[in-house]
Amino acid sequence: MLYSEKVMDHFQNPRNVGKMEDADGIGEVGNAKCGDIMKMYIKVEDGIISDVKFNTFGCGSAIATSSMATEMIKGKSIDEALQLSNKAVVEALDGLPTNKIHCSVLAEEAVKAAVKDYYDKNNIAYDKELFKDDVHNMNEHK
Amino acid sequence: MQVYADNAATTRISDAAKQEMILCMDEFYGNPSSLHTIGQKAAEKLFEARKTIAQCLNADVKEIYFTSGGSEADNQAVLSAAETGKLKGKKHIISTAFEHHAILHTLKKLEREGFEITYLDVHENGLVTAEEVKAAMREDTALVTIMYANNEIGTIQPIREIGAVCREKGIPFHTDAVQAIGHVKVDVQADNIDFLSLSAHKFHGPKGVGVLYARKGMRLFNLIEGGAQERGRRAGTENIPAISGMAVALKDVCDHMEENEKKVSALRDILIEELSKIPHSVLNGDREQRLPGTVNFCFEGIEGESLLLLLDAKGIAASSGSACTSGSLDPSHVLLALGRPHEVAHGSLRLSIDHYNTEEEIRYITEKVPEIVDYLRNISPVWEELEKGERAHVI
Numbered sequence: 453m454l455y456s457e458k459v460m461d462h463f464q465n466p467r468n469v470g471k472m473e474d475a476d477g478i479g480e481v482g483n484a485k486c487g488d489i490m491k492m493y494i495k496v497e498d499g500i501i502s503d504v505k506f507n508t509f510g511c512g513s514a515i516a517t518s519s520m521a522t523e524m525i526k527g528k529s530i531d532e533a534l535q536l537s538n539k540a541v542v543e544a545l546d547g548l549p550t551n552k553i554h555c556s557v558l559a560e561e562a563v564k565a566a567v568k569d570y571y572d573k574n575n576i577a578y579d580k581e582l583f584k585d586d587v588h589n590m591n592e593h594k
Numbered sequence: 595m596q597v598y599a600d601n602a603a604t605t606r607i608s609d610a611a612k613q614e615m616i617l618c619m620d621e622f623y624g625n626p627s628s629l630h631t632i633g634q635k636a637a638e639k640l641f642e643a644r645k646t647i648a649q650c651l652n653a654d655v656k657e658i659y660f661t662s663g664g665s666e667a668d669n670q671a672v673l674s675a676a677e678t679g680k681l682k683g684k685k686h687i688i689s690t691a692f693e694h695h696a697i698l699h700t701l702k703k704l705e706r707e708g709f710e711i712t713y714l715d716v717h718e719n720g721l722v723t724a725e726e727v728k729a730a731m732r733e734d735t736a737l738v739t740i741m742y743a744n745n746e747i748g749t750i751q752p753i754r755e756i757g758a759v760c761r762e763k764g765i766p767f768h769t770d771a772v773q774a775i776g777h778v779k780v781d782v783q784a785d786n787i788d789f790l791s792l793s794a795h796k797f798h799g800p801k802g803v804g805v806l807y808a809r810k811g812m813r814l815f816n817l818i819e820g821g822a823q824e825r826g827r828r829a830g831t832e833n834i835p836a837i838s839g840m841a842v843a844l845k846d847v848c849d850h851m852e853e854n855e856k857k858v859s860a861l862r863d864i865l866i867e868e869l870s871k872i873p874h875s876v877l878n879g880d881r882e883q884r885l886p887g888t889v890n891f892c893f894e895g896i897e898g899e900s901l902l903l904l905l906d907a908k909g910i911a912a913s914s915g916s917a918c919t920s921g922s923l924d925p926s927h928v929l930l931a932l933g934r935p936h937e938v939a940h941g942s943l944r945l946s947i948d949h950y951n952t953e954e955e956i957r958y959i960t961e962k963v964p965e966i967v968d969y970l971r972n973i974s975p976v977w978e979e980l981e982k983g984e985r986a987h988v989i
Contacts (some may be wrong), residue, residue: 463900469973484937484976487897487925492974509974511899564790 456546462516467523477526479565488514490562492522493532494588496570501525501533502534508561513552520544521559530570534561534582547552596909597955601796602745602773602888603913603948611843615800618835626832627821636834642688643834647805650848651790652781659806659814659824660837664772664793666817667806668696671768671789672739674808674815675731676704678766679736685709688730688738691931692716694745696791698927701739714740716931718878720747724755724830731763736965738767742774742790746928746944747879748888750778757786767810772796772804777885777948778855788812794836799843803836854949859886861947861956868960872967874980876989878932878942887947892934894989895977896941896970904966905943910920910959913944937976938988 455463472493482489488510495503504526506518521541525533538556542548548556564583571578598606616970622639624632641655649653661667689701691713692813701711704823714722727738732926734810738760753769760767768789774780776797790807794800806828808814820829834949847854866877866889874894894900898914905912914926945959971977979985 460903463903466973471978484940486936487940489975495630506971507975507978509895509976510897512903515900531917571958 454549455516456548458520458544458546459513459548461517462519462545463512466506466515466519468519468526469507470505471507472503475505477566477568477570479562479567479569481561482510482514482567484509487511488555488558490514490518490558492518492562492566494525494566494570496530499529499531501528504566510555513522513548513550513555514558517541517547517548517555517559518562523564525563530567533563534567536560550568561566595955595958596911597951597958598911599951599955599959600911601771601947601948601950602748602944604795604801605798605948606950607800607839607979608846610841610846611799611839614842615835615839618838622834622838623903626834627823636832639834640832640837643838645664646841647846649792650844651775651807653807654785654810657782657807657809657823659808659828660832661791661804661806662802663694663795663804664694664770664791667791667793667804668768668770670806670814670817671698671791671808672700672704672737673817674813675739675766675768675789676709677735677815678813679734682736684734684736686732686735688712688714688727688735688740689741690714690716690722692720692744692746692928693739693741694772697739697741697770709736715747718933719883720744720749720928720932721883722751722756723911724752724759727756727758728763728896731759731765735763735765738765739789741781742769742771743778743885743888744928745773746775746926747890747932748883748885748946749879750774750883752883753787753855754785757788760788761786764876768953773888776844777858777887779851782807782809794840794843797843797847797944799840800836803833803840804838805840807891819986850949855886858947858949858951861951861953862887862889864953864956865889865947865960865966869963871937872964874987874989875967876938877982878934889946890942890943890944892929892938892989893941893943893967893971894938894987895969895974895980898940898942901941901963901966904970905962908962908966910962912959913946936986 475493476496477494480491491507495507504522530590538560541556622636624636625642626637735783766788772793775792788809793804814827818829878890
């Protein structure tokens with residue numbers, strides 16, 4: 453099989469899929485030209501991510517990594533969410549094929565982009581260093 | 595329900611071919627080059643297969659060279675014609691932008707060796723014309739190589755007309771007919787073909803065996819050196835079970851070509867009609883000039899691999915134009931050659947059916963594809979933007 457059972461499960465039964473009308477932060481990364489776009493919505497209450505949703509255009513692993521990433525940050529503090537690494541997402545999915553690792557990078561970036569959007573909208577000061585890699589570079593991701 | 599709709603990738607072996615292979619393993623195990631009776635029995639079997647295949651193509655037995663498959667035949671034809679051309683100071687080749695990689699990568703190799711290649715535009719309908727081929731011809735053109743039918747979208751080129759302009763100018767003409775043989779009538783003489791490649795596993799024969807047809811007078815250079823098999827042009831003890839299985843499979847499809855073509859194209863037309871009803875979908879390649887069994891669609895707002903995997907979960911084996919599954923993340927070079935934008939080329943689906951399929955299976959496909967496309971569009975941020983008008987529909 454191309455993918456692990458966990459990837460197939462999260463792809464076929466994605467958790468937290470859909471839009472959120474009253475999101476506190478929205479992050480969108482990737483581009484259609486290269487074949488993956490993730491859009492992540494977060495609801496924040498007292499510094500805790502109380503709800504999270506996503507929409508993804510992309511391959512099986514793009515959908516699975518989005519789903520897994522939302523599960524991993526739901527109910528966690530913003531600081532914990534910002535700690536989420538693509539590696540942790542890959543491990544939680546029991547691995548990804550090498551040429552699909554970039555999907556997990558997108559998932560990490562989507563979470564960060566949503567948090568940054570929340571900070572910006574609420575004028576919360578933050579360490580810019582945290583987000584230096586957050587904007588997915590179109591040229592870099594051919 | 596299990597539906598196999600990926601016959602352009604490969605086909606299941608026919609019962610007749612399988613039985614023939616077992617018979618060969620049991621009773622024709624000799625080496626055809628051996629002088630003893632057991633060897634000569636195998637040599638006769640080999641000759642019988644060569645004759646059958648030659649008849650199916652309207653060729654002479656001396657024009658049939660057995661190879662390991664379509665890729666080897668493509669390589670040998672192109673490299674031989676290039677070598678012949680080079681000896682006469684001709685280093686220009688005409689081809690198309692959407693050939694199989696067995697051709698494209700061989701041409702890239704020749705480019706590095708100083709050859710100049712003209713890749714003809716295949717337009718939005720996936721077709722070139724004989725006039726365009728003629729216009730690209732030069733004094734130093736060594737070869738024209740254009741596929742008979744495209745593997746991803748199924749369009750059939752005007753091979754006879756292209757062959758005629760090549761004949762007129764005395765330029766060797768090769769066609770990669772891997773997708774066409776066994777599915778549409780191919781006649782190397784009437785079609786003015788000098789070199790042709792075919793592969794057994796595309797018409798219910800075994801894998802790992804194919805043919806290079808080289809018209810009398812066309813010089814072949816060896817890819818594999820060794821013994822004097824295949825008139826000294828391809829060394830290695832002949833794989834009699836595979837070769838004979840291929841001959842049986844080819845005879846079978848050639849004998850039933852008309853009825854198969856009629857049945858399969860009717861099923862294909864159901865697929866085209868039903869899938870065209872999906873909003874913002876488009877059939878890739880000319881509607882009329884196409885193989886009886888190959889259909890390729892792009893669906894806007896979704897990505898091909900996820901569509902394939904969900905179809906697979908429903909028991910439907912199909913393929914994507916997107917090379918996502920084959921390890922590359924770039925969209926199909928064929929769809930890009932038709933002028934489809936990257937984001938649309940990512941959302942493609944190839945269904946390739948043949949006479950083993952039933953109408954019930956086709957109806958099952960036309961029920962499932964729209965459901966899955968709809969589901970994927972609902973979770974796609976791209977589709978949301980398209981629907982809101984924030985992004986312009988391309989198809």
